[in-house]
Amino acid sequence: MTTSTKGSSLICKAMVGFFLIYSSSTYAQSDDLSNLPTNSFSQKNGRGWACIREYKKVDEQCIPIAVPANAYLDDYGTSWKCLRGFLKNGNACEELIVPDNAHLIDAQYGRGWACERGYRPSQNNFQQPEAACIRIDLPANAILTGSNFGTGWECGKGYRATENACVMITIPENAYATGYSQGKGWECVHGYNESAGSCVAIVIPQHAFLDRRGEDWQCERGYQRTSQQCMEIDVPENAYLEDEGNDWLCARGYEKLEQSCLFIDIPANAHLDSSGNAWVCNRSFRLLANECHNEDEALPAQ
Numbered sequence: 001m002t003t004s005t006k007g008s009s010l011i012c013k014a015m016v017g018f019f020l021i022y023s024s025s026t027y028a029q030s031d032d033l034s035n036l037p038t039n040s041f042s043q044k045n046g047r048g049w050a051c052i053r054e055y056k057k058v059d060e061q062c063i064p065i066a067v068p069a070n071a072y073l074d075d076y077g078t079s080w081k082c083l084r085g086f087l088k089n090g091n092a093c094e095e096l097i098v099p100d101n102a103h104l105i106d107a108q109y110g111r112g113w114a115c116e117r118g119y120r121p122s123q124n125n126f127q128q129p130e131a132a133c134i135r136i137d138l139p140a141n142a143i144l145t146g147s148n149f150g151t152g153w154e155c156g157k158g159y160r161a162t163e164n165a166c167v168m169i170t171i172p173e174n175a176y177a178t179g180y181s182q183g184k185g186w187e188c189v190h191g192y193n194e195s196a197g198s199c200v201a202i203v204i205p206q207h208a209f210l211d212r213r214g215e216d217w218q219c220e221r222g223y224q225r226t227s228q229q230c231m232e233i234d235v236p237e238n239a240y241l242e243d244e245g246n247d248w249l250c251a252r253g254y255e256k257l258e259q260s261c262l263f264i265d266i267p268a269n270a271h272l273d274s275s276g277n278a279w280v281c282n283r284s285f286r287l288l289a290n291e292c293h294n295e296d297e298a299l300p301a302q
Helices: 003-029
Strands: 040-042 049-051 055-058 061-064 071-073 080-082 086-089 092-095 102-104 113-115 119-121 133-135 142-144 153-155 159-162 165-168 175-177 186-188 192-195 198-201 208-210 217-219 223-226 229-232 239-241 248-250 254-257 260-263 270-272 279-281 285-288 291-294
Touching: 049 055, 080 086, 113 119, 153 159, 186 192, 217 223, 248 254, 279 285
Parallel strands: none
Antiparallel strands: 040 049, 055 061, 071 080, 086 092, 102 113, 119 133, 142 153, 159 165, 175 186, 192 198, 208 217, 223 229, 239 248, 254 260, 270 279, 285 291
């Protein structure tokens, strides 16, 4: 045996010895194997013990899980489930009676079956043994909703529910069907407004355009809405159009007075405010008689 082989052998033996010592010390900190209940095992990280598969913990013991007929252990082996076609009833699995026009569903409780499309349960109570699947009376121009409540159907687009029928909605010119059975069932197209059951074109004045919704108009930039027209905005000197372009604002250092912008005469110890269209006193100064006086200064008699 070569020197390297001997060295490797010694390292392996040392590692095995260390593992055995570590395992013994770790096990000593957990439950003693002699004190564990039958059919159990010690869990890692000092979490106590648990029962092996097919057993459950009862009064600090592991007892076998009683799996009834037509049942099987779950994936964890700690409980049982009924086979397809059976439902839990206490500690037993009872066979399902699936009515005509129905099919089995994966379920452990409840009804265990669902009606085929176009049918609905005669009883919404899951415990009713005589529940059956009855055909949904679907009127012309209707579609199934898939719900077990209400009528089970709704009218198609362009129709409105009236009692047990779907009546065609009369859609005026320049309108479209909304697909809702409530309300009038239609809306005017872009650029038209409803008026007395009809859709009337929106009259757009000069220098205007339809808004995004298509239900009204707004003036172009540089024009202002007045009644039913757009008037050009007369921007005075030292002013500019606001961002939306439908009004004007005075430039910084000017204040608005009716239809003009006046230069702001800033007194001593004052400065323009954040808007730029008015002034305020500097810090440590206060306003009195349209002037800014030092707070420590003796004020003139009134």
